[in-house]
Amino acid sequence: MILDVIPLSRKRNNQLSFYHLISYQMKLFKRPSRYLLALLLIIFSCKEKQAPREPLNKDSQEKEIMTEANNEWELIWEENFEGEQLDPKIWNRQVEPAGRFNEEWQRYTNDEENAYVENGKLVIVAKHKGDLHEQGNYTSARLNTAHKQTFKYGKISARIKLPKGNGIWPAFWTLGNNIDENGGDTPWPFCGEIDILELYGSKDNAVVEANIHYANESGQHEAMGSISYELETGIFADDYHVFELEWTEKSFKWLVDGKLYREKDITGEKYLEFHHEHFILLNIAVGGLWAGEPDDSTPFPQKMMVDWIRYYKHLD
DSSP states (O other), X not given: OOOOOOOGGGOOTTOOOHHHHHHHHHHHSSSXXXXXXXXXXXXXXXXXXXXXXXXXXXXXXXXXXXXXXXXXXXXXXXXXXXXXXXOTTTOEEOOBOTTTTTTOSEEEOOOGGGEEEETTEEEEEEEEOSXXXXXXXXXXXXXXXXXXXXXXXXXXXXXXXXXXXXXXXXXXXXEETTBGGGTOSBOTTTTOEEEEEEOOTTTOTTEEEEEEEEEXXXXXXXEOOOEEEEOSSSOTTSSOEEEEEEEOSSEEEEEETTEEEEEEEOOSGGGGGGSSOEEEEEEEEESSTTTOOOOTTSOSSEEEEEEEEEEXXXXX
């Protein structure tokens, strides 16, 4: 007589458990059949040899998640800020006076106090240097990878914890590598600008925005128009979040924590700026035309914390 073997974990309805099966065989025969004994030996032998699986640590769990979530992407480059200081082979410290961009109030310095590496994180710091809230009384850092680490198409990701408050304007963005402020010969906006994230602390610290800037067919500045992503709870200063740009020959896609919130077609002649190499920028601006003004409610120093940056190429 032949019976199907039913696993112990599947005893339900009218099915027999494994032990019921043994009992049934014992009743049919005065002793267990040699086939049943062989089966038991195999089962318990396998059970003894199977080693318990060790729990995954946090790093390996993250790697598994990243691999599964990005199975269409190949990791090409990453910056994990593992050294004691910023890597000069990757990063430039841009020095600019107050008012150089958008009538902003901060001076961008190359001082360590405004940008440093600590505990595996990049820390960008905006400081208030005087008693009055006015242009020139603030220092900050504007870091870029111009002519050192550039990108064209792919996915650019960064895990960042943002600052907050009136007049505070952190950004993670790109410019064309040919821009004239870094040794190139092309003025803005002909070089192209991609804003992966901007936060205007005077508006809403739970909202980040994205945009692109370029020169249209007439040579005039044009922008896509800001698009925003809002957290369901809390603000961006509470914790780290992953900000991503997926960039192909046809489109841009912006994501926060893996959630797509905007896509933009970039085919057509007026988008030529977005079909050549760009470099990354990270900075905290203070005041100016777009961020509003800091006041006594704005705490200082302000910190932008960057855990890592990654660049992927699409697997065709």
